[in-house]
Amino acid sequence: MTIMKQEKMVVEINRLDEKGSGQAVIWRENELGNPKKLRFTIPQTLPGEKVSILVDVDQKFKRRKKVMAEEILEAHPQRIGPACQHFEKCGGCVWQHLEYEGQLQEKTNHVKQVLEEQGFDTSLVRDTMGMNQPWHYRNKMEFTFSPEGTLGLHEQGNFRKIIPLETCLIAGEVMVDATMEVADWAKSHQLPGYNKDAHEGLLRHLMVRQSFATGEIMLALFATEAPADHLAQAAEDLVSRITNKFPQVKSLLWLENTQWADRTQSEETHVLAGRDFIYDEMDGYRFRVWFDTFFQTNPTQAQKLVDLAVEMGQPKKTEKMIDLFCGVGTFSLPFASRVGELVGIEIVETSIESAKRNAKDNNIDNASFLAKDARKGLDQVLEYFGSPELLLLDPPRSGAGGKVMRRIGRCQPERIVYVSCNPDTFATDIKELEPFGYTLKTVQPVDLFPHTTHVECVALLERL
Ligand SMILES: C[S@@+](CC[C@H](N)C(=O)[O-])C[C@H]1O[C@@H](n2cnc3c(N)ncnc32)[C@H](O)[C@@H]1O
Numbered sequence: 001m002t003i004m005k006q007e008k009m010v011v012e013i014n015r016l017d018e019k020g021s022g023q024a025v026i027w028r029e030n031e032l033g034n035p036k037k038l039r040f041t042i043p044q045t046l047p048g049e050k051v052s053i054l055v056d057v058d059q060k061f062k063r064r065k066k067v068m069a070e071e072i073l074e075a076h077p078q079r080i081g082p083a084c085q086h087f088e089k090c091g092g093c094v095w096q097h098l099e100y101e102g103q104l105q106e107k108t109n110h111v112k113q114v115l116e117e118q119g120f121d122t123s124l125v126r127d128t129m130g131m132n133q134p135w136h137y138r139n140k141m142e143f144t145f146s147p148e149g150t151l152g153l154h155e156q157g158n159f160r161k162i163i164p165l166e167t168c169l170i171a172g173e174v175m176v177d178a179t180m181e182v183a184d185w186a187k188s189h190q191l192p193g194y195n196k197d198a199h200e201g202l203l204r205h206l207m208v209r210q211s212f213a214t215g216e217i218m219l220a221l222f223a224t225e226a227p228a229d230h231l232a233q234a235a236e237d238l239v240s241r242i243t244n245k246f247p248q249v250k251s252l253l254w255l256e257n258t259q260w261a262d263r264t265q266s267e268e269t270h271v272l273a274g275r276d277f278i279y280d281e282m283d284g285y286r287f288r289v290w291f292d293t294f295f296q297t298n299p300t301q302a303q304k305l306v307d308l309a310v311e312m313g314q315p316k317k318t319e320k321m322i323d324l325f326c327g328v329g330t331f332s333l334p335f336a337s338r339v340g341e342l343v344g345i346e347i348v349e350t351s352i353e354s355a356k357r358n359a360k361d362n363n364i365d366n367a368s369f370l371a372k373d374a375r376k377g378l379d380q381v382l383e384y385f386g387s388p389e390l391l392l393l394d395p396p397r398s399g400a401g402g403k404v405m406r407r408i409g410r411c412q413p414e415r416i417v418y419v420s421c422n423p424d425t426f427a428t429d430i431k432e433l434e435p436f437g438y439t440l441k442t443v444q445p446v447d448l449f450p451h452t453t454h455v456e457c458v459a460l461l462e463r464l
Pocket residue numbers: 294295296325326327328329330331345346347348351372373374375394395396397421
């Protein structure tokens with residue numbers, strides 16, 4: 001039987017874990033007198049801090065513990081008070097208690113550490129590029145309804161609890177105002193929220209997207225029923241409230257999702273007002289964005305990614321290029337106007353349809369797009385296109401993986417620009433290129449998600 005006792009301990013935070021929480025390691029003797037390592041995860045603490053914690057300890061010291069700090073006894077020099085009232089509970093911005101400069105330093109350190117582990121020269125890593133105004137940067141947010149019908153964000157570590165939204169300092173400001181209007185509408189009609197355990201209730205999520213370039217807003221409401229019959233009047237009222245107060249809303253959608261899977265997916269789209277997409281822009285190019293389109297969520301910093309990719313890739317009019325994991329063509333369009341011919345490869349068919357349309361809308365006629373898995377798509381494209389001089393890849397967080405990287409290595413482009421949203425998979429991916437004669441030239445970390453642990457990188461690899 002496990003005997004629990006509560007003990008107060010003073011620990012020093014040694015490092016941050018991948019979720020941005022402090023970690024402390026202490027040594028204790030177990031009942032046999034042998035040294036035993038105990039590791040504690042303590043959210044909202046920082047390296048070097050002395051912290052008092054109250055912990056339920058299993059007497060055999062068997063378990064790794066997640067505990068909350070009781071008191072910060074010696075604070076990190078860059079510790080600050082969080083700006084957002086929801087910080088203590090909300091899982092969104094885990095680093096609001098660390099000065100922005102300190103966050104950027106931590107991100108640079110992390111990129112250097114994972115590259116060092118793979119044997120790369122860390123002097124190639126530049127300082128992380130931050131934002132001048134690291135607030136209200138997100139152009140897309142997803143809020144959730146509680147079973148009681150309040151609208152908000154998930155509580156940290158508890159996906160069943162919703163914090164009613166009063167503010168959000170990372171979302172665009174008008175997006176928050178529009179969200180509050182929808183929350184008020186739901187309350188005034190006493191519409192029930194969805195209960196994921198019982199699989200009953202009406203309102204599930206609200207997705208808000210805004211183009212900071214065009215100002216256009218999309219509000220997409222996910223519900224278990226159509227906006228007809230007993231819901232027709234409420235839907236009409238929603239249209240009238242939103243169109244009167246927020247003329248920037250160019251797309252007001254009611255999306256039916258009757259599935260158990262609690263995702264922002266739709267079986268039937270009802271356009272309540274406007275169109276089913278909004279227009280956005282990147283690097284001066286116009287993009288159509290649907291509710292399920294992947295589009296960079298921090299447009300200010302995404303523009304820096306595009307600029308860096310162009311600067312590192314040095315595209316030439318005489319060259320061929322492949323954009324692997326191209327999405328709707330965020331990188332394809334700016335590069336297509338600078339190379340002879342470009343092919344984009346992407347697994348999601350609707351994104352490829354969108355990329356084709358975006359190319360057409362922007363009068364780009366030297367780009368083609370293929371809806372295929374990266375590995376098969378690369379094989380197919382290489383057959384008719386031949387090896388490109390330039391290849392850009394921007395895979396999801398899981399990375400491109402060994403098979404894709406070895407294919408890239410075999411096709412021998414002169415230059416490879418790797419845009420990454422996960423330094424860990426980036427480091428293991430580029431290691432695969434070494435046997436094919438590639439050298440890492442430079443790595444620029446870019447902060448797309450201030451106050452979170454995430455960091456993007458743009459890197460250049462060249463064939464010797
Ligand atoms: C980080 S996003 C980048 C998209 C695009 N470069 C952009 O900036 O908008 C990664 C993309 O890879 C696509 N993807 C995921 N797995 C894939 C696979 N196995 N093969 C091809 N594309 C894939 C996703 O659909 C997504 O559009």
